[in-house]
Amino acid sequence: MSQNKEQILIDHLDRSLQGGETVAIGDLIGDDAEMAATWFNLQLSVDIIKEAGLYEQVLVVRKQFEQNRSGMERPLGVVRPLNFRYAMRVAACILLIAGAAVLYKYTTTNPEGLYNKYFVSYDLNTSRDMGQVDGMEQAYRQKNWQEVITRSNQLKEKDNKSLFLSGMAEMELNKFKPAILLFQLVLARNKQSGDAYFQDEAEYYIAMCYLANNQAGAGIAILEKIRGDKDHLFYKKANEMSSLDFKILKYKLLH
């Protein structure tokens, strides 16, 4: 087929011919088998182009539809990416808070803090039958700590009770070193005599004094002994203290 004839057929296909030319071409296609075949192929080619165009158009909309659908599904079933991310954020926050809490706990736990947290004044009335009330006891009940110390110093014969109360008075005045010496004296005397007069009291409060005086190792050792002794007068009190506090203090002592 000549280029010219094919060009004419294409022009006919594109409807760019004038009225008379169109009729003439129509006749030619009817009479010429070769032209008819070329005309068929041209029409089929255009059908293929339209089919491909439609195919691409549907494909574009299909992709858009699938994108929209996946966007809508995300909050429902496949919450996984978002939820997972959210869960990770929550977990990270929890870890951060927990970490901060642990760090806070670690840094704020110290012997002095433990002392402040758990120190309770010795109650002369309920803890032990003190017998006859003397001036020292009177001063103690009145929380006149200096008077307790003065009266104790005036005593020619100091027993464990006066030593202990004097130690407690020093303790209440935050004078831990003299308090420790007085409690140690009580313990030493009991050890020598084999008695246990004010033993438990002296043990517990000397431990507290050690904590307050930044001698954690000595204080914890005594408190742990008390925590393991059910018969100890301060067993319950010692066990009210947090094990975590103890562990942290011990860890700090070792590192």
Next chain:
Amino acid sequence: MNVGNKFADEELIKAIQDNKKTDAAIMQLYQEYSEYISSFIMNYGGSRQDSEDVFQETVLAFLDIVKKGKFRGESTVRTFLSSIAKNIWFNELKKRERSGKREKSFENSRDEKEMDVSHYISEREMKQQLRGLLYKLDESCRKILLLFYYENLSMKEMVDQLPYENEQVVRNKKYKCLQQLTVLVKNDPLVAGQIKLNN
């Protein structure tokens, strides 16, 4: 009536025939019927991918039929789409040489009220296969032919979208591209076989 941007059946048909609204119409077909048709295909042994591909071909066939004015509205769009989809899947199963039992069960599943669309489908299958010929041309040729014959742009409009100097250059290029495609069509065994059958 178009309620909330949703076409009723009659409007959908008109939208498909109006090039400016075809995208919206295709989107509605996907939104309204893709899940329904996909479920059906999967019930008959198709995978998710099969069902999506079958639905895509169903939409293509439906658009082609409607654009050619062959949809007479004797059934609802849903029923018509179902018939097309079943035929496409049935033919696909045949191609895959599935067991006669499955085909029989498929045949039994056909609703008596369904449209017979098998003649459309066989015609469509040939087009579907020939569609690949366009993709044997280079990108510039494909674009020119699609702009002119599918999007119905004028030569002047095409110059604006293509890297060519003027309308004459575009016209010459389009002529050469169509020639190339016609040669491919002429030499395609499927077309040759079809011509022999017609003769």
